Amino acid sequence: MPAHDFDVIVVGGGAGGVAAAVRAAQLGGRVAVVEDKFLGGLCMNRGCVPFGQMLTASHLVGSIALGREMGVECSGVTTNLSALLKRQNELVGFMRQGVQGLLSKNRITLVRGKGRLSGRGRVAIGEDLFSAGKIILATGSEWVDPEFVEGNLPGVINSDSLLTAKTLPKKCFLFGNGPRLVEIAQFLQRFGSEVVFAFPEAALLHEENKPIRSRLEAALQAQGITLLPRTEIHQVRIKENLLEILLRSKDREERLLVDRLVTVKRKACLEDLGIESVGLDSSAEFLEVNERMETRIEGLYAIGDLCAPENRHYSHFASSGGIVAAQNAMGARTAFNHRTAVRVAYTQPQVACVGMTSREAKEAGYEVAEGSAPLSMNPLGMILAQSEGLVQIVADRKYGEILGVNFIGEAASEMAGMGVLAIQMEATLEELAKAVLPHPTLGESLVEAARDALGRAIYLP
Amino acid sequence: MPAHDFDVIVVGGGAGGVAAAVRAAQLGGRVAVVEDKFLGGLCMNRGCVPFGQMLTASHLVGSIALGREMGVECSGVTTNLSALLKRQNELVGFMRQGVQGLLSKNRITLVRGKGRLSGRGRVAIGEDLFSAGKIILATGSEWVDPEFVEGNLPGVINSDSLLTAKTLPKKCFLFGNGPRLVEIAQFLQRFGSEVVFAFPEAALLHEENKPIRSRLEAALQAQGITLLPRTEIHQVRIKENLLEILLRSKDREERLLVDRLVTVKRKACLEDLGIESVGLDSSAEFLEVNERMETRIEGLYAIGDLCAPENRHYSHFASSGGIVAAQNAMGARTAFNHRTAVRVAYTQPQVACVGMTSREAKEAGYEVAEGSAPLSMNPLGMILAQSEGLVQIVADRKYGEILGVNFIGEAASEMAGMGVLAIQMEATLEELAKAVLPHPTLGESLVEAARDALGRAIYLP
Numbered sequence: 001m002p003a004h005d006f007d008v009i010v011v012g013g014g015a016g017g018v019a020a021a022v023r024a025a026q027l028g029g030r031v032a033v034v035e036d037k038f039l040g041g042l043c044m045n046r047g048c049v050p051f052g053q054m055l056t057a058s059h060l061v062g063s064i065a066l067g068r069e070m071g072v073e074c075s076g077v078t079t080n081l082s083a084l085l086k087r088q089n090e091l092v093g094f095m096r097q098g099v100q101g102l103l104s105k106n107r108i109t110l111v112r113g114k115g116r117l118s119g120r121g122r123v124a125i126g127e128d129l130f131s132a133g134k135i136i137l138a139t140g141s142e143w144v145d146p147e148f149v150e151g152n153l154p155g156v157i158n159s160d161s162l163l164t165a166k167t168l169p170k171k172c173f174l175f176g177n178g179p180r181l182v183e184i185a186q187f188l189q190r191f192g193s194e195v196v197f198a199f200p201e202a203a204l205l206h207e208e209n210k211p212i213r214s215r216l217e218a219a220l221q222a223q224g225i226t227l228l229p230r231t232e233i234h235q236v237r238i239k240e241n242l243l244e245i246l247l248r249s250k251d252r253e254e255r256l257l258v259d260r261l262v263t264v265k266r267k268a269c270l271e272d273l274g275i276e277s278v279g280l281d282s283s284a285e286f287l288e289v290n291e292r293m294e295t296r297i298e299g300l301y302a303i304g305d306l307c308a309p310e311n312r313h314y315s316h317f318a319s320s321g322g323i324v325a326a327q328n329a330m331g332a333r334t335a336f337n338h339r340t341a342v343r344v345a346y347t348q349p350q351v352a353c354v355g356m357t358s359r360e361a362k363e364a365g366y367e368v369a370e371g372s373a374p375l376s377m378n379p380l381g382m383i384l385a386q387s388e389g390l391v392q393i394v395a396d397r398k399y400g401e402i403l404g405v406n407f408i409g410e411a412a413s414e415m416a417g418m419g420v421l422a423i424q425m426e427a428t429l430e431e432l433a434k435a436v437l438p439h440p441t442l443g444e445s446l447v448e449a450a451r452d453a454l455g456r457a458i459y460l461p
Numbered sequence: 462m463p464a465h466d467f468d469v470i471v472v473g474g475g476a477g478g479v480a481a482a483v484r485a486a487q488l489g490g491r492v493a494v495v496e497d498k499f500l501g502g503l504c505m506n507r508g509c510v511p512f513g514q515m516l517t518a519s520h521l522v523g524s525i526a527l528g529r530e531m532g533v534e535c536s537g538v539t540t541n542l543s544a545l546l547k548r549q550n551e552l553v554g555f556m557r558q559g560v561q562g563l564l565s566k567n568r569i570t571l572v573r574g575k576g577r578l579s580g581r582g583r584v585a586i587g588e589d590l591f592s593a594g595k596i597i598l599a600t601g602s603e604w605v606d607p608e609f610v611e612g613n614l615p616g617v618i619n620s621d622s623l624l625t626a627k628t629l630p631k632k633c634f635l636f637g638n639g640p641r642l643v644e645i646a647q648f649l650q651r652f653g654s655e656v657v658f659a660f661p662e663a664a665l666l667h668e669e670n671k672p673i674r675s676r677l678e679a680a681l682q683a684q685g686i687t688l689l690p691r692t693e694i695h696q697v698r699i700k701e702n703l704l705e706i707l708l709r710s711k712d713r714e715e716r717l718l719v720d721r722l723v724t725v726k727r728k729a730c731l732e733d734l735g736i737e738s739v740g741l742d743s744s745a746e747f748l749e750v751n752e753r754m755e756t757r758i759e760g761l762y763a764i765g766d767l768c769a770p771e772n773r774h775y776s777h778f779a780s781s782g783g784i785v786a787a788q789n790a791m792g793a794r795t796a797f798n799h800r801t802a803v804r805v806a807y808t809q810p811q812v813a814c815v816g817m818t819s820r821e822a823k824e825a826g827y828e829v830a831e832g833s834a835p836l837s838m839n840p841l842g843m844i845l846a847q848s849e850g851l852v853q854i855v856a857d858r859k860y861g862e863i864l865g866v867n868f869i870g871e872a873a874s875e876m877a878g879m880g881v882l883a884i885q886m887e888a889t890l891e892e893l894a895k896a897v898l899p900h901p902t903l904g905e906s907l908v909e910a911a912r913d914a915l916g917r918a919i920y921l922p
Binding site for chain 1: 476480483484487504505509510513514517518521522524525527528530531532533534535536537538539540541542543544545548552555556559562563566775776777778780781784795797798801802803805813838840841843844845872874875876877878879881882883885886888892893895896897898899900901902903904905907917919920922
């Protein structure tokens, strides 16, 4: 008779939990997934997938101007929010069924309910208690109420509200920073809202390299989005069915009347997870894990948003971390490779930054060599009018090892894959410089950027 | 006094010649480029760049249907050929100036005229004779008259005619095979022509892996292009201002009346190049070179279409070969990496095949492991309605080394860069399987295909 009900219990059926469960089952484990809401988690139900579609739609709106330059003329362009949301609901419904199918195919037990840790190796779900050799916590993140409003002020919303909206607000105020909010800004603007976007920092995506973030800011402003850097909210109140927002920056105050205020701050779902039962601190910002996704409690793993600061809340970290956790739980010894971390904004232009920024590389003690190639000098870039596009490489000057690769422009998120492989495979500038990429592609600029870092760009003026 | 007029003379100022000249100059060479027509060659003037734009425009036409599904509605869509060609002329003019600037910046002498080899180390241009330590031949390829018509039959055209057309033919017959003709088929169809496309082989892109080429054929047919495999032209004649074409396949004859017949057959420009003066055969199909781009004559290199069969006429082989030739000419010892060769069709869906096909890998003696992941199971693929998309990997079963990677779908040509790096860096299936690519991207399916080849796909049903 087995000592435990399951070899592995995964608490949370989102992007991380599902990947962990499938991998553990592939390795022969008897696996359970505990989920009280929708399978697929934030990513599939309220994040990457619906917003991926919204950004695709807004990308198409943005492409109409380029088409006109090329003789493809569309008259009478309109945007229809309900058609967009209808397709989104169908898509998400189809994907949820897919996840259900994956669990069945891999003989994974789906337990409906909210899972709470109940001491080492035990998970309580309602009145039931299950035991497992290993437990993987994957409960993700949750919304944080904005600090600047007391209680619930109608009109102050997060991105969930956009997924069920009947119409979009006429004038929107966005407050915060990070790729998700930048994406929302562009979607709202392209679908007809007037957008004012304020952030406390000096720049959007302030942690990324300057050439990337300045080009993004310039592009968004050119598209008609108002950006207010170094700005704080002093007060929000209701005024004639609108929100009156009092903004303060160093040298001025501003008063805005808007229909909606959008923020998207999130934090790890640590409360009510029962981790005190094994001596872990549920008031922490997130759960600390090592590169094997182990908490400091033996046999207890954590993955995804639950074990990451907000700027590392990405579905691909969750699913990859899930696979690493599952492999370790089933007796292998594998590690998560943090060196290839990709941060993405699915805007037009897209932004994708892989590995270390220049600052991080310097702080890590590297003597840094940088190279870049603008997409405005790339033949396909010229065709696609990529005036704000750029590929930028951060490398170690001594051995030429690639440390970071940054992309802004069309297909940046797909090109980022080359950056991931280059860093993962420990490619050098010399190796990238001799890669033979197809012509004409935007990716060719990665090779040119590597040559630029070596002081021998071929096509740069 | 220097022994020669130049260290390196490059005969031909196309994609290959320009890259070779710049690289040789970077390495300290006194360099001349000989060109009698336009700088930039076929690629920039009549190939990749103008057709890159035409395909981008036809891609936008194709995206309008997806937009409609997502609530982005255009009430009227028209295509305007003259606007397209106007932008193309501006773009090509701008790029030609850019090449001129590159030559000046690198202090490269541009000699206007037709260069002919005149014995070892000598190039004749008109009445002038120049000497050089090394010579790089880069004269590219030229049109081959179709075998099935005697002399010049009006209405039988190649792709050059499309670049100056006032209007597009109402009904077009395309004959031949290969990515360029597939691209032309889609452009014509999207811009309003009726297209019938016949080829002698059993399949379009018949040398590529079956799952890729069958999906391409299915997509093109669904878009309204008529494909006639295993078909030969028996006769072409003028009939009432149209072309009457008599087609024959194994079991039937067919008669078509069309406005234009398009073929795009090309061969290396070996004639009138003076290579007999050093004992080389100008009647060969192309000039043979080793992996250092050296002909069998010391100090004489050849690059690009001049040294390749037609199915290897790609601008990126020319420019990369040019850099390799220049480095060797200037005393380095570098080799062209044929293992990462990419073949691309910029259609919608795009096709990009890197490295070995399954058949080539088997013929090379590998025990082959294959894995694939359809884009219809990829979250972004679902959003983008990539029902015909696929990523397919060919690997060596024993060590898991990646030998080939094939993509069909949106952004295939950009994703191909990952295939190039994987093969160049000698990545294994295990290494690809643990790459952490951003979500949602189509590129994620490369990782899933690697897992599939290892028998452990996570998300495939």
